[in-house]
Amino acid sequence: MKDRDDALNWFMLVLRRDLTLSFRRSATYITPLIFFLIVVTFFPLALGPSQSLLSSMASGIIWISALLSSLLAVEGIFSEDYRDGTLDQYFVSSEPVFVLIFAKVLCHWLVCGAPIILASIISSIFLYLPSGALIALIISLLLGTLFMSLLGALGAALSLGKSAILSAIIVLPFSIPTLLMGTAIMSAAINQQDYSGFLLIMGAMLAIGIPGLCLLTVEAILLNYE
Amino acid sequence: MNRIWSGIKNWLIAMGSPPLFYRWATSSLPWLAGLAFLMFSAGLIWGIGFSPADYKQGDVYRIIYIHVPSAILAESIYLLMAVGGFISMVWRAKIAGMLINSAAPLGAGFTLVALVTGSIWGKPTWGTWWVWDARLTSTLILFFLYAAIIGLHSSIENKTKADRAVSILAVLGVVIVPIIKKSVDWWQTLHQPSTFTLTSSPSMAPEMYLPLLVCVLGFYCLFVFMLSNSLRGEIISRERDKAWVKKQFFKQ
Amino acid sequence: MLDSLQILFLMDGNGPYVWSCLLILIIVTGVNIIIPIIRLNKISREGNLEE
């Protein structure tokens, strides 16, 4: 039987290679940050700078911008590997491919999730978010961006080589539960209620999402091979 | 009189060719550094250390000696990049493209300083870190314009093509910046402006105004030094396999 | 001499704000000065591409 450390070996290989590659290309983690801040700046420009109005809508605005920028960041996750043949190596190795896909998504989440959370802290200043909600924002966004990366990877695999906007349309409807959970957590935190229930639901969604979505992504990639 | 004028013209044309600029920059870098440090620290020490405290805001207004010069510099760097963009589009001068690529991070840095010092200034005076005041908002938008230029340049492999694309954006930007400022001011009045704006401080007493002038001059000298420093690096990294680089830089 | 420095530093409570602004200015300009120098050293160490 294949020894288990082989799968772990491959997992670390994909993770470390993608991390080095992403840090070489500084654009990968700065673009979501700037996109997030621009979207957040548009709201006060459009709705007026009044503090009370902005702080009442702050959590919604931040969550929607976080979803959109993490989706935008995940567009080209497979396109480069598909083009230069490294994606074939995943299938040649007799390791379960969805583990390697999860390694790629995890690396992408580490590289793009952190700037998005930094940007959400900055925008909580811009939008006068009530101070109690900042920790809840960070925790819910940590889970939310991971789920969005998984979902976005599936969209990217389905629209490999096709237009990028297609993957957004495919994936956005599926991110509604995450959005609702996230904003529920935020409103509970703002009214000083206990939001651990919602966190558990989000955790459950992730527990199903990680294996499920990765398996579906593998199927979606295989489509491009026949 | 025209002898001086032709002297300046020749110097400008000489600056157009990278090797000559590189030699001029390398030789004059220490002088520029010394001048920049002198002016910069003189202005700041005078402004922060010795100028009298503002009767309303007390000492916190001293942040003006950092915030206003960097905001002014951020806008003039953008203007300089637009001039570089125009030159690079019309005369295809390589040095102009390099100028934009080395000035953009500096401009972004000064805009960032202006933003952060503006928000720090807001904390003691109005209690919140950020105020959607007209000047701060247009500085924030200017920061996004800088990010656009840096992002576009780093996304294109072929550097000469990247220069041309970025000069288009720079020339377009300089037209947009005044429009943005006007529309943000109009946006400010539309929404019943908060009772104060950041830097329309009342007519400043001369002993407050003079240090500010020195600070602005100091910042400009600092910028000239930083620009020639980063433009030098840009030239070497771009013309790395040219003969003159081997002779002058690698000293082979 | 010492207490005038004390006053300068404290600035009746607003000192930290002013000095943090100065700190940010020095950090950002310092980074913008050092990056080209590092880049130049890297290139001179790598030598030209021929060999």
Added chain:
Amino acid sequence: MSNILKVKNLNCQRSGKVVLQGLNFEVEAGKNVEIIGSNGSGKTTILRLLLGFINDYDGDIYWNDSEVPSKLQEKDIHCFYQGHQIGIKPLLTVYENLKFSSSGFNSSEEEITSVANKVGIKTFLNRQSASLSAGQKRRIAIGRWLLKDFNLYLIDEPFTTLDDEGVELIKGVVTELNNRGASFLITGHRPSELNSKKIYLEVENER
């Protein structure tokens, strides 16, 4: 002689065009097989078919002398595949391209430098691969063959963009790996000097 791979009357159609018709060949352990054909004669299809990327074909593929046809992944065969695109990341250095590959991940630094020396790219080890020529990038790919022992190497047109010196290098590497018991299945446009069984594919319209 045990066959690591046996293919019996393989037929495959891709988007209406008959690509392979009645193909039979075996690959013995430690021996090489070369499939020669012009563009579109189905060379790459054969490799992708063996790897299980393509499943709608008729005919049988037997691995390791087993009587029952099966997929490559089900058999305990260490297989190395190198397609048209050799998967060199321009942003990574030469060393990282060797290290982060299916064969080089858990090999030590000395092994990687000695392999790099053998294929002649030792001087570029910590330079970014973007600044290398196509031939030098091919040498990185050849270096990857040596980093770990595989039973079967499936290489798609290894000789493109290689000068004579590169061809000599491949001959040396292949013979060395043959001695270690590895076998090669190589595709190409023209027969090469490798000691290998040559199989010629005709393009469908020439028949």
